[in-house]
Amino acid sequence: MKAYRFTCIVCPLGCSIEVEVENGEVKEVRGCKCPRGMEWAIQEVTSPKRVVMSVVPVEGGALPTVSVKTAEPVPKEKIPELMKFLTKLKLKAPVEIGQVVAEWKGIKIVATRGA
Amino acid sequence: MEPMPQIPMLSYDVVVIGGGPAGMAAAAKAKELGLNVLLLDENDYLGGILPQCIHPGFGIHYFKEELTGPEFASRLAKHLVELGVEYKTSARVLEIKNYSDLEKVVIFTSPTGVYQVWAKAVIYAAGARERHAFEIGIVGDRVSGIYTAGEAQTLMDIYGVLPGKEVVIVGSGDVGLIMARRFALEGAKVKAVIELMPYPGGLARNVMILRDFNIPLYLSHKVVEVRGKGRVQGVKVVKVDENLNEIPGSEFWIEADTLVISAGLVPSVKKLRKIGVEIDPATGGPVVNDRLETSVPGIFVAGNALLINDLVDYVAEQGELAAESAREFIEKGGIESRKWVKVEKGQNVRLIAPHYLSGDRDVYLYLRVSRPMEDVEIRIPEVGKRLRLPVVKPAEMRRLKLKAEEIQKAGEKLTVEVVKA
Ligand SMILES: Cc1cc2nc3c(=O)[nH]c(=O)nc-3n(C[C@H](O)[C@H](O)[C@H](O)COP(=O)(O)OP(=O)(O)OC[C@H]3O[C@@H](n4cnc5c(N)ncnc54)[C@H](O)[C@@H]3O)c2cc1C
Numbered sequence: 001m002k003a004y005r006f007t008c009i010v011c012p013l014g015c016s017i018e019v020e021v022e023n024g025e026v027k028e029v030r031g032c033k034c035p036r037g038m039e040w041a042i043q044e045v046t047s048p049k050r051v052v053m054s055v056v057p058v059e060g061g062a063l064p065t066v067s068v069k070t071a072e073p074v075p076k077e078k079i080p081e082l083m084k085f086l087t088k089l090k091l092k093a094p095v096e097i098g099q100v101v102a103e104w105k106g107i108k109i110v111a112t113r114g115a
Numbered sequence: 116m117e118p119m120p121q122i123p124m125l126s127y128d129v130v131v132i133g134g135g136p137a138g139m140a141a142a143a144k145a146k147e148l149g150l151n152v153l154l155l156d157e158n159d160y161l162g163g164i165l166p167q168c169i170h171p172g173f174g175i176h177y178f179k180e181e182l183t184g185p186e187f188a189s190r191l192a193k194h195l196v197e198l199g200v201e202y203k204t205s206a207r208v209l210e211i212k213n214y215s216d217l218e219k220v221v222i223f224t225s226p227t228g229v230y231q232v233w234a235k236a237v238i239y240a241a242g243a244r245e246r247h248a249f250e251i252g253i254v255g256d257r258v259s260g261i262y263t264a265g266e267a268q269t270l271m272d273i274y275g276v277l278p279g280k281e282v283v284i285v286g287s288g289d290v291g292l293i294m295a296r297r298f299a300l301e302g303a304k305v306k307a308v309i310e311l312m313p314y315p316g317g318l319a320r321n322v323m324i325l326r327d328f329n330i331p332l333y334l335s336h337k338v339v340e341v342r343g344k345g346r347v348q349g350v351k352v353v354k355v356d357e358n359l360n361e362i363p364g365s366e367f368w369i370e371a372d373t374l375v376i377s378a379g380l381v382p383s384v385k386k387l388r389k390i391g392v393e394i395d396p397a398t399g400g401p402v403v404n405d406r407l408e409t410s411v412p413g414i415f416v417a418g419n420a421l422l423i424n425d426l427v428d429y430v431a432e433q434g435e436l437a438a439e440s441a442r443e444f445i446e447k448g449g450i451e452s453r454k455w456v457k458v459e460k461g462q463n464v465r466l467i468a469p470h471y472l473s474g475d476r477d478v479y480l481y482l483r484v485s486r487p488m489e490d491v492e493i494r495i496p497e498v499g500k501r502l503r504l505p506v507v508k509p510a511e512m513r514r515l516k517l518k519a520e521e522i523q524k525a526g527e528k529l530t531v532e533v534v535k536a
Contacts, residue, residue: 006323006326007319007322007323008319009318009319009320009323012505012506012511013505013506014319014505014506048327050327051171052300053169053170053171053183054169054300054301055169055271055272055273055275057275062159062160063160063166063273063274064273064274064275065272065273065274065275067166067169067183067185067272069169069171069183076327079300083300083301083302097185097186097189112169112183112185112186113166113169113185113186113189114189
C-alpha cells in the first residue's frame with residue numbers, strides 16, 4: 001500500500017488530498033471536497049500529465065529563440081525524452097505565434113512567440 | 116533658472132511609461148477613450164517581463180483562456196497596433212518633471228537621440244525590480260554564477276543560454292519555483308530550493324514542481340554565504356528559528372555552480388520619489404486614491420509599480436483604470452478633491468491598495484495577508500462587509516470588490532481585517 005499526499009490545484013480551495021494505491025490500483029481518495037478534485041487526484045497518481053514549455057533557437061528573428069509549448073499535456077515520464085527531441089530543433093524566421101513548428105509522437109509543438 | 120536644453124519637443128495628452136501588460140493595457144484604453152497617447156519602453160520589445168515567462172498561467176480572467184506570458188503579451192501588443200497607438204521601444208525614460216497639474220514633461224533617450232514630451236497626464240507602469248543577493252544579507256566571494264531569477268529567466272528564455280548546471284535557488288515563491296522547473300527541464304540539477312519562512316511561498320500548483328522533479332525544499336533555512344574561485348562552488352545554508360534567527364551549529368554547505376536569487380520584487384519608484392510622490396512602505400509603491408492617482412496630481416500608476424501582483428489579469432485591469440482616470444483628469448482639469456475615505460489595515464493585513472476611496476465609484480481593493488490562516492473572513496466593520504474564505508496565504512493577493520454604496524456607509528475611514536470566521 002502506498003499513500004500519496006498533495007494539495008489540490010483544481011480550484012483555489014486547495015484541499016489536502018490523500019490517495020491510497022495498492023498494486024497500481026486506487027483504493028481510497030480522502031480530503032477532496034468535490035468530484036473534479038477527486039478525478040484530478042486519481043489522474044495525478046495513475047497517469048500524471050503536464051503541458052511542457054521550452055525555447056528553440058531561431059535564425060534571423062528579432063530574438064535568438066522562439067518559445068514553444070506542447071498543444072496538449074504530455075505524460076510526465078515522457079518529458080525527458082520530449083526535451084531531448086526539442087534540443088535538436090532549429091527554426092528559421094519568420095515564425096508566427098500559434099504556428100505548429102514540429103510534431104513529436106503525435107503531439108504538436110506550437111510557437112508561443114513570433115520571430 | 117535652468118537653461119532650456121535644445122532637444123526635440125513632442126506633445127501628447129498622456130505619456131505611458133513602461134510597455135509591460137500594465138502600460139500596454141493603459142495605452143490601448145487611453146487611445147480608445149480618444150486621448151492622444153505615447154507609450155515608451157526601454158526594452159527593444161514590448162511586453163515587459165511577459166516574453167520571458169514562457170510557462171502557462173496567464174490571462175484566465177482577462178482573456179478567459181490560459182495563455183503563456185509571450186502569448187498574453189502578443190495579444191495586447193496586437194490590439195495596440197490595431198488601434199494605432201504610438202509607441203517607442205529602446206526608449207528609456209530618464210526623468211519626469213512636474214511643472215503644474217496639467218503640465219508634465221517626460222525626458223527619454225532613444226537610439227535617435229534625446230527627446231522631451233509635454234503631457235497633461237502621465238501613467239507610470241515601469242514594473243518592479245528584483246531584490247538582489249546583498250539585499251538579503253548573503254556574503255562571500257564575488258564570483259560569477261549568481262543571478263536574480265529574472266536574469267536567469269531572460270538568459271534561458273530569450274537568449275537560449277543555460278546559466279549553470281548545478282543550481283541552488285533562494286526563495287520558494289512562484290518565480291523561484293518556476294525557475295526550478297525551467298532549470299530541471301533543461302537538464303540542470305536543481306540541488307535545493309531554500310526558503311526562509313516555515314511555509315512555501317508559491318501557489319500550490321507551482322509547489323507541485325518540486326515533487327515533479329524531486330527537488331528538495333528546505334523550509335526555515337537561509338543561504339548566508341557564497342564561496343568560489345572565479346565561479347560559485349558552494350553555498351552555506353543555515354536553519355532559522357521561528358523568529359527567523361539563525362540557529363548556531365545548524366549550518367551546512369551545498370556544492371553548486373550557480374545561485375539563483377528569487378527573493379521578491381520591489382516596485383520601481385525612484386523616478387516618482389524624485390518628484391515627491393508619497394510612497395507606502397508596506398506596498399513599496401505609491402499611495403494612491405481610487406483613480407490610481409498618486410499624491411502628485413496627474414501622475415497615475417498601475418501594475419507592479421503600484422504593488423506586486425501575482426496575476427497579470429489584475430495588472431491589465433489597473434492599466435485600464437489608470438487610463439480612464441487620466442481622461443477624467445484631463446477633461447475636468449483635475450480629479451476633484453473631496454473628503455476621501457481612508458483605507459486602514461486591520462488584523463493580519465500586511466498591505467492594501469488603493470489607500471483613499473471617494474465613494475462615487477465601485478473599487479477593487481488589492482490586499483495581502485501577513486501569515487497563512489484557514490477558514491477566515493475578510494471584514495470591514497465600518498460598512499458591515501464580510502467575505503468568507505477557506506484559506507488565505509501571503510503568497511496570494513486577494514482582490515475585493517466594494518460598491519460605491521458600501522463605501523458611502525463608511526465615515527472617515529474603513530478598516531480591512533482578516534479574522535477567524
Ligand atoms: C517569473 C514570473 C512569473 C510570473 N508568472 C505569472 C503567471 O503564471 N500568471 C500571471 O498572471 N502572472 C504571473 N506573473 C506576474 C505578472 O507577469 C506581472 O505581474 C506583470 O507582468 C507585471 O506587469 P507590469 O506591466 O506592471 O510590469 P513589467 O512587465 O515589469 O513591465 C514594466 C516595463 O517597464 C519598462 N520600464 C521600466 N523602467 C523604464 C524606464 N525608465 N523607461 C522606459 N521603460 C521602462 C520595463 O522595460 C518593462 O518593460 C509572473 C511574474 C514573474 C516575474
